Amino acid sequence: MNTKKLIPAASRALERRAPSPLSPLLHAASFETLDRAAQATAARFTQGISVHAQMSAWIDWAAHLAQSPGRQLELSIDAFSSAARLAHFGLHNLVSDKAARPFAPEPSDRRFDDDAWNSFPFLFFEQAFLAQRQWWRKATREVRGMRANNAARVSFLASKYLDSFSPSNLPWLNPVVIEQTRREAGANLLRGFEHFVEDFFDAATQSQNGESGYEIGKDVAATPGEVIYRNHLIELIQYQPTSETVAAEPILIVPAWIMKYYVLDLAAHHSLVRYLVERGFTVFMISWRNPIAEDRDVSLDDYRKLGVMEALDVVNAILPGRRVHGAGYCLGGTLLSIAAATMARDGDARFASVTLLASQTDFSEPGDLMLFVDAAQVAFLEDMMWDQGFLDTYQMSGVFMALRSNELFWARAIKEYLLGEREQATDLMAWSADQTRMPYRMHAQYLRGLFLENRLTAGRYAVEDDVIALKDISVPMFVVGTETDHISPWRSVYKVHLFTDNEMTFVLTNGGHNAGIVSEPGHPGRRYHLAVRAPNDRYIGADHWRERAKLLEGSWWPAWASWLERLSAPDRVAPPPMGAPEKGFVPLAPAPGSYVRQR
Structure with a gap:
């Protein structure tokens, strides 16, 4: 009998690639690859939700x-x-x-x-x-x-x-x-059906910003500036000054890469970037690249090095000898805290302050998102990302929609498909629909190392083979939590008090993860609690803190701007040039650049 005819093609391929007899290690790797491929196939049908994780509960x-x-x-x-x-x-x-x-x-x-x-x-x-x-x-x-x-x-x-x-x-x-x-006489249902058909066929291809009436660079992300640096992962935007003098210390903003940066630069009347520039600050913004399958091996530390550290180097080249106010939003704040702790460990004193906006450093109480994350779910997501190279936009948006399904799905469906009324778009809605992908390696490291194993505050997070500690950060911190945050619950954000000993101003503002941060002066109904912890003060629990903290009406933005001014040099200076041509950092394109437009 010719046994070669009975051997499947895949097995014969393994015979050609390995010496005979086949090594056990190669067998194990092949079997594991088959398992991961099967998991990845199943994940495509469930949009990344592990049936096992749900059923086991x-x-x-x-x-x-x-x-x-x-x-x-x-x-x-x-x-x-x-x-x-x-x-x-x-x-x-x-x-x-x-x-x-x-x-x-x-x-x-x-x-x-x-x-x-x-x-x-x-x-x-x-x-x-x-x-x-x-x-x-x-x-x-x-x-x-x-x-x-x-x-x-x-x-x-x-x-x-x-x-x-x-x-x-x-x-x-x-x-x-x-x-x-x-x-x-039923006309609303006919209009609703038309809306449903439009949404169904346009879901994969429509330009959310264009059809919502908000154009990037014109209606949103429109604060004047220049892209002065670009690498594989970021574009660095420097904004045009609007005053004759500015604070000596610039601000470097590190946004989350889970969404486009311009949640902090929406329409002019509630753009945080524009507000800072008009208050006389020199502002730099990181704009993250939207990764594709070829970026599958970009790591979380690459985001630190190619993102925060290279941006900081460029800012220092433009403003040599100046310390920098670092500010991070959501995941960007987590990354900024990692970078600041690493710099403190290594004796790098370039940060004048650190601001964390709705950013977690401890993930032991991550809120409703933890309902979707356990060892089985992370493994399932890892296999799906391993197969396609990234976490796609629709696979992530489904999780956020599930967290607030009544507001984000059912209320919209009733209004648009049953009442036949198109919801009036806002700049925040247009930004929310403009989603990004996340590379396989980086997101797997984030989910497992931070979200699942909480290494950063457990003393087990290593950068360049050496563990870092948040308590090494000695510069003042300004931390903002939002009351109804489903992504970064404010009590979890507040836990940064447990792992630091520096001066810390903590703000608790009303609103959610996005609306609480986009809280411009004059916005009706805004209020916030504020209190300052001096170095080495005793720890106060989150709820007791809220009882003791001063309640203030209005936006927290002026309080932050005043805090930055207090930590800046007393004498204001002339605005810096756009870029540093003599050092190779020339304006490459007008803001908002090209990365923010990537689909």
């Missing part, structure tokens, strides 16, 4: 609940009580509209705000839904013995599943949709 919950007769009895009694209260409410509303509602929505839940929900039977539909939601919230509480993270994950998934069947999302149970349809 449900199994953990169900197994422990099955062994807890006391909890089962408690839930049975609660179900009977809720049904009785709901029936009592329904019967009273048949004869009277004065019965008190037994179930109340959460303060942030706006689905039932319209007065139309106050009439029967729609009020009963609302109460029946809220009763179910309340019962499931109790049912998915942690059961003794199960993992706390699994309990939180099950609670989150149950909540999102129930939200899918909210009466507000069902056109035949939503009185607002019913009335609009009656008034327009």
Whole structure:
């Protein structure tokens, strides 16, 4: 028998590549590659969500609940009580509209705000839904013995599943949709269908900024300036001064690479960059390249070296001998803190201060994002990124949409597809839709090293083979947390107090991860808490800090600008030239440059 005919092509290829007999190491590597390819294929169908990670949480919950007769009895009694209260409410509303509602929505839940929900039977539909939601919230509480993270994950998934069947999302149970349809004789549904078809076919190709009416370089990212340096990973923008004199120390801003930088340079009336320039600061901004598959091996430390450190070198070439105010937003702040700690370890004193905007340094309490991250989920994402070379935009946006599905998905779907009303675009919405990819190696290192293993504050994060410590940062810090942040919860941001001993000004502002930072003076309803920690002060817990901190009305931007001015040299100087032509740093293109336009 000719055994060669029975050997698959892949096995024969391995025979040609390796000596006979095949080495066990090569066998193991091949089998692992097959496993990773299978995982990557599965990930394409689930958009990177690990089915195993989700199911293991449900199994953990169900197994422990099955062994807890006391909890089962408690839930049975609660179900009977809720049904009785709901029936009592329904019967009273048949004869009277004065019965008190037994179930109340959460303060942030706006689905039932319209007065139309106050009439029967729609009020009963609302109460029946809220009763179910309340019962499931109790049912998915942690059961003794199960993992706390699994309990939180099950609670989150149950909540999102129930939200899918909210009466507000069902056109035949939503009185607002019913009335609009009656008034327009169904024309709203026809418009909504047209909107749905447009969105369906344009999702992969439409230019979000162009169609939203916000053009990069004209309506957003429009503060005048020049790109004065470019490498494989960044363009460095230097902004044009608007005053005859400026503060001696410049500001280098390190934005997150998960989105385009211009969240800090939106429309003119609420551009943080423009505000700083008009206050007499010399501002430099890093604009990150949008990576492609060929960038798969770009590392997290490459972002530090090619991003923060090379940008700092260019700033120092333009302004030799000047110290620099470093400011980082979101992941950019995490990277800036790593760079600052490394510089402190190595005796590099070029930073005059460090500002962290909605940035985490400790990831032990990362908030709702942790519901999507455990060892199984990280491995699943790693295999998907290993296969395609990067984490794609739609694979990440789905996670953020799931965190706030009521506001980001269902509310929009009802308005545009059922009521037939296109949502009015804003510059912040246009920026949010302008997403970026992340290279495989960098994102895997970030997820595993920081998010999952929390190495930075555990004394296990090494840069160039030597561990760094945040407590080595001695320059003053200005740290901003936002009250309703789902990405960087403010209590997690506040934990930087535990790992530093320097002077720290901490600000807690109202708003979320983006809107709390884009908080220009004059914005209605803005307020913030502020307190200063002196070096070596005793630690105060986050909630006690909020009770003691001074509450101020308005935007926190002026407080930050005053803080920067206090840390700058007393004498103002003439604005620096654009770039440093004698050192090879010449203007390459007008701001915002080319990297921000990459798709």
